[in-house]
Amino acid sequence: xxxxxxxxxxxxxxxxxxxxxxxxxxxxxxxxxxxxxxxxxxxxxxxxxxxxxxxxxxxxxxxxxxxxxxxxxxxxxxxxxxxxxxxxxxxxxxxxxxxxxxxxxxxxxxxxxxxxxxxxxxxxxxxxxxxxxxxxxxxxxxxxxxxxxxxxxxxxxxxxxxxxxxxxxxxxxxxxxxxxxxxxxxxxxxxxxxxxxxxxxx
Amino acid sequence: xxxxxxxxxxxxxxxxxxxxxxxxxxxxxxxxxxxxxxxxxxxxxxxxxxxxxxxxxxxxxxxxxxxxxxxxxxxxxxxxxxxxxxxxxxxxxxxxxxxxxxxxxxxxxxxxxxxxxxxxxxxxxxxxxxxxxxxxxxxxxxxxxxxxxxxxxxxxxxxxxxxxxxxxxxxxxxxxxxxxxxxxxxxxxxxxxxxxxxxxxx
DNA sequence: CATGTTCTGCATCGATCGCTGCAGAAGGGG
DNA sequence: CCCCTTCTGCAGCGATCGATGCAGAACATG
Numbered sequence: 001x002x003x004x005x006x007x008x009x010x011x012x013x014x015x016x017x018x019x020x021x022x023x024x025x026x027x028x029x030x031x032x033x034x035x036x037x038x039x040x041x042x043x044x045x046x047x048x049x050x051x052x053x054x055x056x057x058x059x060x061x062x063x064x065x066x067x068x069x070x071x072x073x074x075x076x077x078x079x080x081x082x083x084x085x086x087x088x089x090x091x092x093x094x095x096x097x098x099x100x101x102x103x104x105x106x107x108x109x110x111x112x113x114x115x116x117x118x119x120x121x122x123x124x125x126x127x128x129x130x131x132x133x134x135x136x137x138x139x140x141x142x143x144x145x146x147x148x149x150x151x152x153x154x155x156x157x158x159x160x161x162x163x164x165x166x167x168x169x170x171x172x173x174x175x176x177x178x179x180x181x182x183x184x185x186x187x188x189x190x191x192x193x194x195x196x197x198x199x200x201x202x
Numbered sequence: 203x204x205x206x207x208x209x210x211x212x213x214x215x216x217x218x219x220x221x222x223x224x225x226x227x228x229x230x231x232x233x234x235x236x237x238x239x240x241x242x243x244x245x246x247x248x249x250x251x252x253x254x255x256x257x258x259x260x261x262x263x264x265x266x267x268x269x270x271x272x273x274x275x276x277x278x279x280x281x282x283x284x285x286x287x288x289x290x291x292x293x294x295x296x297x298x299x300x301x302x303x304x305x306x307x308x309x310x311x312x313x314x315x316x317x318x319x320x321x322x323x324x325x326x327x328x329x330x331x332x333x334x335x336x337x338x339x340x341x342x343x344x345x346x347x348x349x350x351x352x353x354x355x356x357x358x359x360x361x362x363x364x365x366x367x368x369x370x371x372x373x374x375x376x377x378x379x380x381x382x383x384x385x386x387x388x389x390x391x392x393x394x395x396x397x398x399x400x401x402x403x404x
Numbered sequence: 405c406a407t408g409t410t411c412t413g414c415a416t417c418g419a420t421c422g423c424t425g426c427a428g429a430a431g432g433g434g
Numbered sequence: 435c436c437c438c439t440t441c442t443g444c445a446g447c448g449a450t451c452g453a454t455g456c457a458g459a460a461c462a463t464g
Contacts, residue, residue, distance in 0.1 A: 008409090008410080008461095008462090009408075009409055009410075009461075009462050009463075010408085010409040010410025010411070010460085010462075011410045011411040011412080011459070011460040011461050011462095012410085012411080012460075012461060013410085013411065013412095014411070014412070014460090030321060031321055031322060031323045031324075032236070032320070032321035032323075034234070034236045034237055034322075035236055035321060035322040035326060036323065037323065037450075037451070037452085038451075039450080039451090047412090048412065048413065048414090049452085049453075049454090050411085050412060050413070050414090050453095050454080051413095053452095053454080054410085054412085055411090058453075059452065059453090108321075110320070114320070114379055115320040116321065118234070118312070118316070118317040118320055118379065118382055119231075119232060119233055119234035119237060119310075119312065119317035119382065120233060120234060120236075120237040121233045121234075121236075121237030121238065121242065122233075123452090124237060132383045132384065135379075135380075135383050136383065160396075162389075163389075163393055163396055164396075166380065166385070166389060166390070166393040167373075167393050167396060167397055169376065169380065170372075170373055170376025170377055170379075170380060170393065171369075171373060173375060173376040173379040173380065174371065174372025174373055174374070174375040174376040174379075175372055177316055177320065177337075177372075177375040177376075177378075177379065178337075178368065178371065178372060178375065180320055180321065181334045181337050181338065182334065183368070187364075187365075187368060190365055191365055191369050191372065194365055194366075194369060194404030195369055195404070197403070198403055201396060201399070201400055201403065210431095210432090210439090210440080211431075211432050211433080211438075211439055211440075212430085212431065212432075212439040212440025213429070213430040213431050213432095213439075213440045213441045214430075214431060214440085214441080215440085215441065216430090239420075239421070239422085240422055241420080241421090250442065250443065250444085251422085251423070251424090252423095252424080252442060252443070253441070253442065253443095255422095255423070256440085256441065256442085257441090260422080260423075261423090325422095
């Protein structure tokens with residue numbers, strides 16, 4: 001049997017959808033959901049609004065797919081960090097990944113998941129809720145990882161994993177906000193190193 | 203001599219400018235600069251667009267004045283916290299004020315200075331830069347307070363005040379982001395308490 | 405070739421964006 | 435009363451918002 005058709009019927013797409021999505025991701029990352037207009041997005045993507053709607057649905061769907069790409073690309077450090085053998089290793093990797101991703105020499109500063117749609121008008125509530133869920137998902141993964149660390153004896157048995165996860169996410173968000181404000185990579189990494197010097201903090 | 207004229211010449215204003223500014227502040231706080239449309243703002247303020255422009259200038263000026271009001275109102279805890287006698291007292295007050303202000307039972311969640319215009323399009327860059335300066339001002343005040351604490355012997359002489367201020371602001375921003383995501387007051391305060399349990403962290 | 409399917413370019417939709425012109429209303433001073 | 439100044443209500447400005455209709459182009463299949 002045939003594994004797959006090489007070309008679907010109909011006129012082939014005149015652009016690379018992956019690259020277009022990457023360009024859209026950068027625009028959303030830098031300008032936020034509301035700040036990124038369809039004209040901004042399609043100009044950066046190099047396609048017409050018609051092609052954008054035919055390929056990605058609408059603006060909110062485009063944002064959702066850009067966020068997926070962000071999760072599996074720039075923000076993939078989180079999933080990798082959770083595989084570190086110790087809780088300290090996990091947190092060290094989370095902070096290092098956050099600092100690196102929010103202060104890339106080329107590209108937007110900050111974190112799409114934080115600054116993409118933190119406060120919005122009514123019409124953008126969908127994007128806002130999407131990021132609330134995204135942040136909550138990241139928090140839950142960290143909390144569950146800490147629960148496992150407690151079970152493994154890697155963290156003291158009196159540790160509150162939920163509280164500890166709130167602490168780590170708070171610092172990561174704080175790094176992202178400062179990066180969006182223009183604070184440099186080295187300064188943020190030094191701060192993260194200092195915070196890691198006593199671990200666990202509670 | 204007369205201290206001041208009771209009434210300026212011309213038709214008197216038909217609304218309370220302070221109260222209108224307070225209403226605008228709440229809209230900016232909840233929806234952000236870009237998410238708050240002129241219609242949203244003037245509806246909440248209870249005045250017409252003409253009156254808004256005559257009184258406050260334009261949208262960006264209105265935002266600037268709302269931010270001033272925010273600094274002297276909901277965010278005044280920062281200035282008060284800096285008067286605490288010890289660095290630990292300062293940070294304790296900052297965290298408590300941040301948690302309380304970002305999780306008020308009535309009113310918007312989060313911090314206007316963080317979520318008001320973290321990432322914007324080109325047309326809102328003025329508001330964005332305004333908040334970058336606002337956050338930088340807060341950071342500088344904290345850093346200078348820690349420098350004084352080092353001079354006073356309140357903090358160990360090897361302390362890096364700039365780094366410590368980055369740490370405190372990062373946690374405060376992280377609290378604000380989580381509050382904007384719907385995390386409750388008690389949970390955030392517990393986290394702040396845990397972070398304060400070992401101080402200074404570096 | 406004809407036919408079917410999909411994608412693209414152009415023009416444009418109604419709604420909303422931030423903002424303003426203008427006439428009249430509401431006060432004080434003469 | 436008239437005159438001056440300031441504020442308000444109404445209407446509407448050009449621009450931009452997100453989103454579409456439609457005709458034709460570009461492919462596969464027969």
